[in-house]
Amino acid sequence: MAFWWVNHKQTRDHEVRGGYLWSPYRNRNGAFNQTYENMRHVRVGDTVFSFAHGQIGAIGRVVEAAVGAPKPTEFGSVGDYWADEGWLVAVQFRQVARPIRPTEHAAVIGPHLPARHSPIQTNGHGNQGCYLAAISDALGQLLLALLREDLYQIPEPEPFMVEREEPSQAVLEDVRLIEADHTLSETMRLQLSRARIGQGLFRTRVILSDEACRVTGVTDQRVLRASHIKAWRDSSNAERLSPHNGLLLSPHVDVLFDSKLITFEDDGRMHVHPSLPADVMERWHLDPARKVERFRPEQAAFLAHHRQRFAEKVR
Template structure:
């Protein structure tokens, strides 16, 4: 993880609500700008501190790397910016009580960068800065003032962390010499719920037990024990899967729901009632019995993935 500070005085509501960062690629006169070049250094999982109106008002987790993109719909803002720019997807969460870095600049000053930092020594923001890298010590100081720890920050979008773990596991798989290319391909396809894995799951499951959808084109073959944690056999085992509608797969994969061995739906206390009710879920619903192999994997899911009460 790297740590970034973004000045959003003009674009805060657009970028935070829209879930992105955007900057031109160069200054109006064509010269390079380090604070725009920094966009190309952002990677999925990086932490972004959003600064607006002298305060840190939101925290974000980058969802990917920079892409070339035209200027978003900023209205009358940024008319002086070139249309050719960098776009970085970022999921933001606004903080409950914004903090003003100038109020604790004495604690931040030892961690300020000499040249391309976002703050002056007196705690005022540098006007020319858009995206600046800050140190982990700097970021930790900000998070302490916000009352947030890194575990809370990562929970803003733990999908990014899980995807990174899956990517690492897939990279290790591709580098193996003990299995052939055909087996590698099927193991990689299984990560996406495709190939032999989906065929094996369909031998046990007829459709999504919650929504009743049976058309496989609209169902995901979801691992019960996450792909990244499985051995080769478990990655392809049809008992380690359920056919789920996409929104149900999302809840199950994130541990917001699970199932008892008798098929009763378990709801996490962390799943908002608005989502539970809006998606038509009913706690009392029993979706049917599972076979022995599925029960083994479901026990793992309840113990290690389900977020409980």
């Protein structure tokens, strides 16, 4: 298990809330950047200290090692000068109870800083151009002590979702077609394949948009599914990765929604397909008259497509 320090002032809220780190492969001019390359060396179970706005305010455990991924759309204009593809590392973050400012502890932190690619200066201020820095075990333990955090109380990494059933033949065929499409970059092929089975960047983006199942209110991300609104087969590659084309749903609600047995109006009203036996909703404690939270305007076109498929469904 290793310790890492991430400087992410501009993207901190997206990354900590979304549970990931993202960096381009190289600098804007194509030059090698060791602190981006460090993303490739992170391993499951490693500890990450989140530094932003002059303080360490969150600690994370790595859940998945680095994979190629498109730049998160939620970065918006902040990421305009970064390349469109880079490394994505899944991290489970949590806020610390007592954030610390390295400037107030520079005298004890300074001697433990790495000689090269240090995340901060000896005075405690951040180093521009340094994203992810490897730090020694001694510095990692010192930071835990200053934060009054016990390493053993930091939750062990858990998967973001329950293991799903074996992929169906249709899903496997879609993945095979993605892998065979060499008009796509390797990064895009990987993320599309992961999105098809409910993982990867698509799921992360949906979690950023929806913190709970809209119908049940369940918030534990481990047991929720990122479901496409507009079906995979009907979507373009961009739509397949778009967070606006996704909902975070409890597994039984996902089954109903994916099967077009329920659908929603933009204002949150639910419709139940007449072919669905009434006792299903009753036994699953789902109230068809309950109005869920209004959907975002960007989801309107996807929901309209879903309602169309719902209306076309015979049984």
